[in-house]
Amino acid sequence: MSGNVNRSTAYRLALIAVAAASVAACSSRPKPQFDTAPSTTPPPAAQPGDMPPPVSSGPLAATPGSAQDFIVNVGDRVYFDLDSHDVRSDARPLLDAQANWLRQYGSVRVRIEGNADERGTREYNLALGARRANAVRDYLVGRGVTSDRISTISFGKEQPIDPGTSEDAYQRNRNARTAIVSGAR
Amino acid sequence: MTRTLRNLTMRPLILALACVFAFCLAAPAARAEIEVNVNRGDLQPLPIAVPAFGGQQGADIAQVISANLQRSGLFRPLDPAGYLERDINIAVQPRFNDWKQISAQALVNGQVTVEGGRLRVDFRLWDVYAEQQLLGLQFTSSPENWRRVAHKISDAVYERLTGEKGYFDTRVVFVAESGPRAKRIKRLAIMDQDGANPSYLTDGSYIVMTPRFSSNTQEITYMSLRPEGSAIYLFNLETGRRESLGSFQGMVFAPRFSPDGGRVAFSVERGGNSDIFVMSLASRASTRLTSDPSIDTSPSFSPDGARIAFNSDRSGSPQIYVMGADGSNPRRISFGQGRYTTPVWSPTGEFIAFTKQTGGQFHIGVMRPDGSDERLLTSSYLDEGPTWAPNGRVLMFSRETPGGAPRLWSVDVTGRVLQPMPYPGSGSDPAWSPLLN
Structure with missing residues (x-):
């Protein structure tokens, strides 16, 4: 468990560093406007493994339409139940926000990467990750993102984001990540 | 390379x-007056x-x-x-x-x-x-x-x-793993069955998995995975020639040779649904064998080439099925408690080895091709991916401790002789060659 604490601390620190760097990078530019505000709400805390909410006091200064804007202000990952590829109700607000953002920045192309926890065998987990990636893809298409902007891949259990062996870690590793491939600012 | x-x-x-x-x-x-009975568990x-x-x-x-x-x-x-x-x-x-x-x-x-x-x-x-x-x-x-x-x-x-063929003049291809868990470097590797002469076949710049030997002992097939897509390769150990099975819409994975080496069965994923295909290596024509909306993967031919064991969750959980090599008459053979994956037909045709998850543990087990006589040979936090020695007496598999790196282990078919392979490094997805010529 102490590993989790350390990890999330490291996570937070990394996030602060990203935010600080972006503030520095953008300091001479006009203040970015958060016109995507409704969808930038951090996902519900019930989502395990979500990025912790921003800890800096001021608004985050990611360039709108940038990959960083997407990751920090929208959220790039949703989570799944054990051996399931159903989009959970608590993942919908985040995917809705992803769809809004993608509709707004219409030149962005994404790749949905499906992932599975280590409590399965390699080939089955590849297939399971593919189902998850496609469930997210279908959801985004259903929310108006054209399908030719979305590719999918499964990493199976090959790329865990949490190396731990607790139920929490397994839960974090059952996810689909929306990765920006091109077209971001 | x-x-x-x-x-x-x-x-x-x-x-x-x-x-x-x-x-x-x-x-x-x-x-001879002395003889060794390989079938006795109490030997x-x-x-x-x-x-x-x-x-x-x-x-x-x-x-x-x-x-x-x-x-x-x-x-x-x-x-x-x-x-x-x-x-x-x-x-x-x-x-x-x-x-x-x-x-x-x-x-x-x-x-x-x-x-x-x-x-x-x-x-x-x-x-x-x-x-x-x-x-x-x-x-x-x-x-x-x-x-x-x-x-x-x-x-x-x-x-x-x-009175049975040996299995010592053989080699093992496997995936050598290094680096931290979240950023594992995976390289295709080969060694003698006793762990000697290990060498790498790929450089670790992309993920590789599930190598398998052809019956000619000189050709392997494996899967590579990059963010841009997956591919199945044929790799000739003698000439170093490597070629892709071709490009497919969707992911391709889980390749395995037919016993005569002339075909490769594998999974193709389209729109989230994985089905089993088989390709003739001579004509490069592929045939679809399953079309169920469930996950169908991990095909493994019977030694006579007439049937294919595979993994499907069409019943609601992953189980083992057997069908004709043309996709006919799929029939479920695993009915015990738990999740069954990675079926692998033994070279003698006697058994199908598998990975089973039950009670929070992973097991390597064997059953008859009709599903009878199921026996679990191992139990641990994570055992998976059995491969048979060419005489059908010994299985190699990978074992992982919680948070650890996988190691190669072997167990004999009676379950009596369980031991780590004499290879000091981390490895997964072993595939045992036939006897060398």
């Missing part, structure tokens, strides 16, 4: 399989003496033979420190009483000769109590292939005493 190939090229080992010892014991070969390993062979590398050769026999679990090589006949000579009959005194039931001795740049190894296998020669053979090869000679001798001894 090619830099490692020189090490891999298998030169033909010239076998002079003559009865070279006609000069010695005129007694006709009588039936007492047979005490065997393998004194250092005479000549250059004679001690090394004896050591490799001794280690092979010991790992099989069927033999108990005796400690050379206790040997009484110290000047044993291949040209004369052993002093059987000296070997009876230390309770050796079988004795292997030999002589290495280097002549004109060739390595010649003469050896004999003796039944100590019957005072009788069971084998007298000679192997010749180039000197750097001395380990293969030792494996050939091990196979000859194993076959003579058990």
